[in-house]
Amino acid sequence: MRVAVIGAGIAGVCSAFELAADGHEVTVFERRGSVAAESSFAHGGLMAPAYLTAWSALGRRALLQPRRKHSSLHLSATKLLSPAVWRATCFNAENAKRLQPLLSYSQARQAELRHSLQLDYERSEGLLMLLRSARELAAVKAGLTLLTELGLPHRQLDAAECLALEPGLSPDTPLAGGIRLPQDEVGNCRQFAHLMRGEARRLGVRFRFHTTVQRIEPGAKPQILHAYTPPEESLAAAGPDSDSGGDTRPETMEPQLESFDAVVICTAGDSAALLRPLGLKLPLMTWQGYSITAPLRQLEAHPDLGPRSGLVDAQYHVSMCRIGQRVRVTGVTEIGGRSAQMSQRATDTLHKVLHDWFPGAAQYGAVQRWRGARTRVADGLPLLGASGLAGVWLNTAHADGGWSLANGAARALADQMAGRASAVDLAGMDISRLR
Incomplete structure (x- = not known):
C-alpha cells in the first residue's frame, strides 16, 4: 500500500518505520523542518510502564x-x-490496567529494535x-x-x-x-527519533518536511491536500528547489492533492482540526x-x-x-x-x-x-486504530506516555492495517469507546 503518515513526532516516525518494515510505500508529512520538533523535542525521557501504572492508580x-x-x-x-x-x-486504576499491556509491549518492542538495529542513544x-x-x-x-x-x-x-x-x-x-x-x-527520545528516521529512510520512507496537510478526503483511495510551507527565512536563503533536511525536494509552492491507500494521523492536538470538517469530532x-x-x-x-x-x-x-x-x-x-x-x-x-x-x-x-x-482524551487512553472514516487511521492522544507507547502502538497499528492480530490486546483503545 501507499501510506501517508501525518506528523513526524515520535509516534509518526515509529509508525512510518513499522509500516515500511511491512513492505508499504510510506511518505511522512511534517510541517516543521525535522522529526521530533514539537511535543517530542524535550520531554522527560521516561520509558516507564511501571511508574505510569503506579501513578495512575493514585488518582x-x-x-x-x-x-x-x-x-x-x-x-x-x-x-x-x-x-x-x-x-x-484523575486517571484511574481500571484504565491503568487496560493500558499497561501496551506499555510493556512497547518497551519490549523498543528493546528489540535497539538490539537488532544497533541503535546507540x-x-x-x-x-x-x-x-x-x-x-x-x-x-x-x-x-x-x-x-x-x-x-x-x-x-x-x-x-x-x-x-x-x-x-x-x-x-x-x-x-x-x-x-x-x-x-x-530513561532515554533521549529526540535522539531515538532521529535514529529511527534514519532506519525508516533505509527502508524507503520519504519525509516531506515544511509540508502542511490542509485537508483529508477519506475514501477507498483517501487523498490529502498538502502545501510546502517553509519559514520565510529558509525559503529566502535556499530557494524553493533546495534539499530540505535531506528529504524534501519541493516541486511547487502550490497546494497539491495526492492519493494514497491509507492515511495515518499522528498529529496529537491537531488531529481534531483535521478530522472536524469530516464530521468526526474528537474530544481532545x-x-x-x-x-x-x-x-x-x-x-x-x-x-x-x-x-x-x-x-x-x-x-x-x-x-x-x-x-x-x-x-x-x-x-x-x-x-x-x-x-x-x-x-x-x-x-x-x-x-x-x-x-x-x-x-x-x-x-x-x-x-x-x-x-x-x-x-x-479524558480517560487517559490513546486513540489507536481505524477512525471510522474510509482509509483513515489514528495513532494519537498519548497524553504523558508518548514515548512509552510509541513503538508498541506503531507495531500494533501496522498489524491492524495489515489485517493481522496484534501481539497485544488493544481492546478499548479505538475510537468506538467515545461513541
Missing part, C-alpha cells in the same frame, strides 16, 4: 494542589477545571520515586498494590537505601523513602508540559553531581533524568495558558525541585527552557 487527587505556589498542576488566571478536565487529571535503566513524607508513602500504597497485581517488579526503600542508590541526593531535603522500579528506563484536550535541561557540573571531587538515572519527586510529580551529561527536569501541567507564553511559575517549580534534591549540580547559565503540548 492524582491526593497530590495535586493547583493553587499552591509550587505544584504539578498550574491553571491560568481565569481557567477553572471543568468536570471533564478534572476527571482527566543516551539511556539508563531504573527509576526511583522519591517520597518526602509519610503521607506520600501512604498515598502510593494503592499504586504498589496494582504493581503487585500486574506482576511489575518494584521495591520499597528507606531513606538510607535511596541515598545509596543515588549518592548525589541532598541529605538536607526530607526523605521518607522511595520506590525502586528497576525495569523502567491539549495541555502544556514544561521541562528545563542543563549541563551537569563535572567535578573530580564530586563524581555524583546530579542523578545517575531517573527520579520522580512524588509530591510535585516532577521527574529528574540524566540525559548524557545533562539533567532534564520535567513536569508541571499547565491548563489554560496562552500557547506562546512560557509560565515563570511553572519553570520556578522545576528549578525548586532540582535544587531541593541536587543543589549546585547544574550549570544554570546554559539552561534550556521548553514548553510542549500534551494531548489526551
Whole structure:
C-alpha cells in the first residue's frame, strides 16, 4: 500500500518505520523542518510502564494542589477545571490496567529494535520515586498494590537505601523513602527519533518536511491536500528547489492533492482540526508540559553531581533524568495558558525541585527552557486504530506516555492495517469507546 503518515513526532516516525518494515510505500508529512520538533523535542525521557501504572492508580487527587505556589498542576488566571478536565487529571486504576499491556509491549518492542538495529542513544535503566513524607508513602500504597497485581517488579526503600542508590541526593531535603522500579528506563527520545528516521529512510520512507496537510478526503483511495510551507527565512536563503533536511525536494509552492491507500494521523492536538470538517469530532484536550535541561557540573571531587538515572519527586510529580551529561527536569501541567507564553511559575517549580534534591549540580547559565503540548482524551487512553472514516487511521492522544507507547502502538497499528492480530490486546483503545 501507499501510506501517508501525518506528523513526524515520535509516534509518526515509529509508525512510518513499522509500516515500511511491512513492505508499504510510506511518505511522512511534517510541517516543521525535522522529526521530533514539537511535543517530542524535550520531554522527560521516561520509558516507564511501571511508574505510569503506579501513578495512575493514585488518582492524582491526593497530590495535586493547583493553587499552591509550587505544584504539578498550574491553571491560568481565569481557567477553572471543568468536570471533564478534572476527571482527566484523575486517571484511574481500571484504565491503568487496560493500558499497561501496551506499555510493556512497547518497551519490549523498543528493546528489540535497539538490539537488532544497533541503535546507540543516551539511556539508563531504573527509576526511583522519591517520597518526602509519610503521607506520600501512604498515598502510593494503592499504586504498589496494582504493581503487585500486574506482576511489575518494584521495591520499597528507606531513606538510607535511596541515598545509596543515588549518592548525589541532598541529605538536607526530607526523605521518607522511595520506590525502586528497576525495569523502567530513561532515554533521549529526540535522539531515538532521529535514529529511527534514519532506519525508516533505509527502508524507503520519504519525509516531506515544511509540508502542511490542509485537508483529508477519506475514501477507498483517501487523498490529502498538502502545501510546502517553509519559514520565510529558509525559503529566502535556499530557494524553493533546495534539499530540505535531506528529504524534501519541493516541486511547487502550490497546494497539491495526492492519493494514497491509507492515511495515518499522528498529529496529537491537531488531529481534531483535521478530522472536524469530516464530521468526526474528537474530544481532545491539549495541555502544556514544561521541562528545563542543563549541563551537569563535572567535578573530580564530586563524581555524583546530579542523578545517575531517573527520579520522580512524588509530591510535585516532577521527574529528574540524566540525559548524557545533562539533567532534564520535567513536569508541571499547565491548563489554560496562552500557547506562546512560557509560565515563570511553572519553570520556578522545576528549578525548586532540582535544587531541593541536587543543589549546585547544574550549570544554570546554559539552561534550556521548553514548553510542549500534551494531548489526551479524558480517560487517559490513546486513540489507536481505524477512525471510522474510509482509509483513515489514528495513532494519537498519548497524553504523558508518548514515548512509552510509541513503538508498541506503531507495531500494533501496522498489524491492524495489515489485517493481522496484534501481539497485544488493544481492546478499548479505538475510537468506538467515545461513541
